[in-house]
Amino acid sequence: MSDSSALLRQIPGILHGFGDKRALLPVGLQPYEATRPVKKQVHGVRIVDVSRPGQACGEADGLFTSTPGILLTVYTADCLPVIFSRKDGQHIGVVHAGWRGLIDGILEQVAARITLSGDTADWVASVGPAAGACCYEVSQELNDTFIQRLDLPASLISPRPRHLDLAAIAQAKLRALGFTETDRAGRCTICTLDETGQGFHYTSFRRNSHQRALNPSHPGISGRNQQSGIIIL
Structure with missing residues (x-):
């Protein structure tokens, strides 16, 4: 069974899930795959309103809809998938948030979209599987950039030296934006093992890059990014 959010499971009339290597798109969402909007993720902050199945969205890292029957998904392989739903299940959203998106404000863009017609306190947000602080080592420059640009404790941003x-x-960020109910679903995409203990539970861009550096014949992850998504039924 794919990862899911305890908060989102309580909301009526929606289905959601976070993908992994066993089911890149969670099994429960697969029947709706043909309805997905078409987009190109670019580590940006653009949020698109979706009103019809298969809508062409161009470059976008976030999707938002109140229309039933449209599956909203994002691809990830170490970046954060974040799924949103209003508590009545009538509006939903999803974003791809890597380190660039977090710094540049994609979560703030979601909040701004919500507040056009409502209040973030009426929504829940679930943060999905991503590279964890256990494994996500970055340059000192990037670590310092996060600490300088975000109004958050340095110990929260980087609980270990140069690990975000x-x-x-x-x-x-979500709490500061007024989302009073948030949770985390899933584990570190880099190091979490599967149930056999012989392989990995998630696709990981960083782990794959390390493997390919050691063995150039090791296959890349193209076409194997997991998807996380949500749909109003």
């Missing part, structure tokens, strides 16, 4: 905690950063 993307999920903690996202949850802290």
Whole structure:
């Protein structure tokens, strides 16, 4: 069974899930795959309103809809998928938030979209599987950039020297934006093993890059990014 959010499971009339290597698109969402909007993720902050199945969205890292029957998904392989739903299940959203998106304000863009017609306090947000602080080592320059640009404790941003905690950063941002109910679903995409203990549970861009550096014949992850998504039924 794919990862899911305890908060989102309580909301009526929606289905959601976070993908992994066993089911790149969670099994429960697969029947709706043909309805997905078409987009190109570019580590940006553009949020698109979706009103019809298969809508062409261009470059976008976030989707938002109140229309039933349209599956909203994002691809990830270490970046954060974040799924949103109004508590009545009538409006939903999803974003792809890597380190660039977190710094440049994609979560703030979601909040701005919500507040055009409502209040973030009426929504829940779930932060999905991503590179964890256990494994996500970055340059000192990038670590310092996060600490300088985000109004968050340095110990939250980087609980270990030069290791970013993307999920903690996202949850802290969400709380500051007025989302009173958030949770985390899933584990570190880099190091989490599967149930056999012989392979990995998630696709990971960083782990794959390390493997390919050691063995150039090791296959890349093209076409194997997991998807996380949500749909109003």
